[in-house]
Amino acid sequence: MIVLILIASALMALISVIQFKNEARRYHQDRLERKEYAIKEHINYVLATTTYPLTEQNLPLIFKDKIHELADIHNLEINIYSLNGKLLKSSKASFSVDDVSPPIPNYIIRLVQSSIEKRYVDIKNVDGLKNRSSYSQIKDNKFKPLGILNLPYVEDDSFYEDEIQEFLIRLSQVYAFMLLIAFGLAYFLASYITKSLKTISDKINETSLNQKNEKIVIEANSxxxxxxxxxxxxxxxxxxxxxxxxxxxxxxxxxxxxxxxxxxxxxxxxxxxxxxxxxxxxxxxxxxxxxxxxxxxxxxxxxxxxxxxxxxxxxxxxxxSMPAQQNETLNVVEVVEFSLDIFNEDYIVFESDSAEIITKMDRTQLVRIITNLVKNAIQAIPEEQVEKSIHVAVNRVENNVNITVKDNGIGIETENIEYIFEPKFTTKTSGMGLGLGIIKNIIENYKGTITFETEYGKGTTFTVSLPIIEK
Incomplete structure (x- = not known):
C-alpha cells in the first residue's frame, strides 16, 4: 500500500510537470499566432491607406512612424525585411539594429518561400530561454510579396514555473498526509492479519507427536x-x-x-x-x-x-509391568549409602557434599537404580585388572540431585553407545540386558534423566539427575 502511494505520487508529479510544460508550449505558440495575425491585419490596413506606391523599396517609408506605433500597440518587437533577407525597418532603436538583428539566413528565406502558408517559425535557446521567431511574407492588395515580417518572441515561463511549483507543494502535502494514513492503516491491517497468523504459528511450534495437540478455535475474517x-x-x-x-x-x-x-x-x-x-x-x-x-x-x-x-x-x-510408585520423602544420601552396603567390594568409594538431600520417590526404585548401576560397574572391570575403582557420589546441582557412578573398567565401544539403553541390548555373556532399560524407565517416570560418559579402555561414568524438594 505504501509503495503504491509513493509510486502514484511520483507518477502524478511527473505527469503534472509534463502537462504544465505542454500547456506552456501551446500557450506561447497560440499567443505568437494571435499576435502575428493581429499585426498583419494592422499592416494590411496601413498598406491599404498609405499614399506611397506599394513596393519593396517604399516599405521603410510606409512604416517609418507606423512600426513604432504597431510595436507599442501589440507590445512586441517588429522587424521588416526585404525578400532577400535585408533588414529594412525595425521597431528597435537604430543603434542596436545592426547588433541585434542580422540579415535573415538563406535557409529561412527558402523555408518561408517553399511553405504553403508562406510562414516559418524558428525556435532557438538563447541563454537558457526559448526564443520563437516568426517569419511571414507581407503582400500587397494583389497578393504580391513585398517583404518579410519578423516577430521575435521570448517565451516567459515564470508564470507556469510558479504554478507548477505551487502545485507540486500542494501535491506533496496531500500525498504526505495520505502516506501517514497509509502507514497507520498498514500497521493496523498488518497487526490484524498477523494476529491470527501469530496464533497459528504458536500452535504449530507447540505441535508434537508425543502429546495431545489442541486445535485452533478462532474465526478470522480472512x-x-x-x-x-x-x-x-x-x-x-x-x-x-x-x-x-x-x-x-x-x-x-x-x-x-x-x-x-x-x-x-x-x-x-x-x-x-x-x-x-x-x-x-x-x-x-x-x-x-x-x-x-x-x-x-x-x-x-x-x-x-x-x-x-x-x-x-x-x-x-x-x-x-513396573510396580506402582509408592512415593515417599526420603534422604537420597542415606538411601544411596544404604544401597552400597550389600556390596563387599572394598574398592567402592562413596562421598557426598551434603549430609541430607531430600527428594520424593519410591525407596525401592531408588535402591534398584543404585544397585543396578553399581553392579554394572563391577562387571565392567575385568577380573584380572589390578587397580579397581568405583566412585559413587551424590551432589546437589541447583534444583536437582546428581548421583554419579564412575568406574575404571573397559568402557563402552563407540559402536555400542547408541544402543546402551535398548531393552534387549547387552555386551555381557549372561543376562538379558534389561537392567539399564528398566532404570531408565524408572528415572524418566520421576521426571529425571540418566546420561553417561565413556572412554573405551579407561572407564564409564553414569549420571542420574532427579528433582529435589525443599524441606
Missing part, C-alpha cells in the same frame, strides 16, 4: 487464514491418528522383539537340560556305587538351568 486454520485442525486430527497407530506399532514391535529375546534366553538352558537327561538315561545304572553322587550332580545341573530360566522370567516380568 478466507485464506480460515483455510489455513482448517488445514491445521485437520492435520492435528491426522497427527493424533498417526501417533496412535505409531504407538501401537511400536508397542507391538517391542513386544515381538522382547518375545524373541525371551524365547532365545529360555532355549539356552533347555539344551543342556535335554543333554543332561539324555546322558543320565543312557548311563543310568541302579547298581553303580557312585549313583548317589551322579544323582546329586544331575539335580544340581537341572536346578541351575531352572534358576536361569526363573531369572529370565523375573527380569522380563520386572520390565513388562
Amino acid at each position: 478466507r485464506e487464514i480460515n483455510s489455513l486454520i482448517k488445514a491445521y485442525n485437520d492435520m492435528v486430527d491426522k497427527l493424533e491418528e498417526s501417533a496412535t497407530m505409531l504407538a501401537q506399532s511400536e508397542r507391538e514391535q517391542a513386544w515381538r522383539e522382547m518375545a524373541k529375546q525371551v524365547a532365545h534366553e529360555i532355549k539356552n538352558p533347555l539344551t543342556p537340560m535335554r543333554l543332561t537327561v539324555q546322558s543320565f538315561e543312557r548311563k543310568f545304572n541302579p547298581e553303580d556305587p557312585d549313583l548317589k553322587q551322579k544323582l546329586n550332580d544331575y539335580s544340581k545341573t537341572l536346578i541351575q538351568q531352572i534358576d536361569t530360566m526363573s531369572s529370565v522370567a523375573s527380569a522380563f516380568s520386572n520390565f513388562a
Whole structure:
C-alpha cells in the first residue's frame, strides 16, 4: 500500500510537470499566432491607406512612424525585411539594429518561400530561454510579396514555473498526509492479519507427536487464514491418528522383539537340560556305587538351568509391568549409602557434599537404580585388572540431585553407545540386558534423566539427575 502511494505520487508529479510544460508550449505558440495575425491585419490596413506606391523599396517609408506605433500597440518587437533577407525597418532603436538583428539566413528565406502558408517559425535557446521567431511574407492588395515580417518572441515561463511549483507543494502535502494514513492503516491491517497468523504459528511450534495437540478455535475474517486454520485442525486430527497407530506399532514391535529375546534366553538352558537327561538315561545304572553322587550332580545341573530360566522370567516380568510408585520423602544420601552396603567390594568409594538431600520417590526404585548401576560397574572391570575403582557420589546441582557412578573398567565401544539403553541390548555373556532399560524407565517416570560418559579402555561414568524438594 505504501509503495503504491509513493509510486502514484511520483507518477502524478511527473505527469503534472509534463502537462504544465505542454500547456506552456501551446500557450506561447497560440499567443505568437494571435499576435502575428493581429499585426498583419494592422499592416494590411496601413498598406491599404498609405499614399506611397506599394513596393519593396517604399516599405521603410510606409512604416517609418507606423512600426513604432504597431510595436507599442501589440507590445512586441517588429522587424521588416526585404525578400532577400535585408533588414529594412525595425521597431528597435537604430543603434542596436545592426547588433541585434542580422540579415535573415538563406535557409529561412527558402523555408518561408517553399511553405504553403508562406510562414516559418524558428525556435532557438538563447541563454537558457526559448526564443520563437516568426517569419511571414507581407503582400500587397494583389497578393504580391513585398517583404518579410519578423516577430521575435521570448517565451516567459515564470508564470507556469510558479504554478507548477505551487502545485507540486500542494501535491506533496496531500500525498504526505495520505502516506501517514497509509502507514497507520498498514500497521493496523498488518497487526490484524498477523494476529491470527501469530496464533497459528504458536500452535504449530507447540505441535508434537508425543502429546495431545489442541486445535485452533478462532474465526478470522480472512478466507485464506480460515483455510489455513482448517488445514491445521485437520492435520492435528491426522497427527493424533498417526501417533496412535505409531504407538501401537511400536508397542507391538517391542513386544515381538522382547518375545524373541525371551524365547532365545529360555532355549539356552533347555539344551543342556535335554543333554543332561539324555546322558543320565543312557548311563543310568541302579547298581553303580557312585549313583548317589551322579544323582546329586544331575539335580544340581537341572536346578541351575531352572534358576536361569526363573531369572529370565523375573527380569522380563520386572520390565513388562513396573510396580506402582509408592512415593515417599526420603534422604537420597542415606538411601544411596544404604544401597552400597550389600556390596563387599572394598574398592567402592562413596562421598557426598551434603549430609541430607531430600527428594520424593519410591525407596525401592531408588535402591534398584543404585544397585543396578553399581553392579554394572563391577562387571565392567575385568577380573584380572589390578587397580579397581568405583566412585559413587551424590551432589546437589541447583534444583536437582546428581548421583554419579564412575568406574575404571573397559568402557563402552563407540559402536555400542547408541544402543546402551535398548531393552534387549547387552555386551555381557549372561543376562538379558534389561537392567539399564528398566532404570531408565524408572528415572524418566520421576521426571529425571540418566546420561553417561565413556572412554573405551579407561572407564564409564553414569549420571542420574532427579528433582529435589525443599524441606
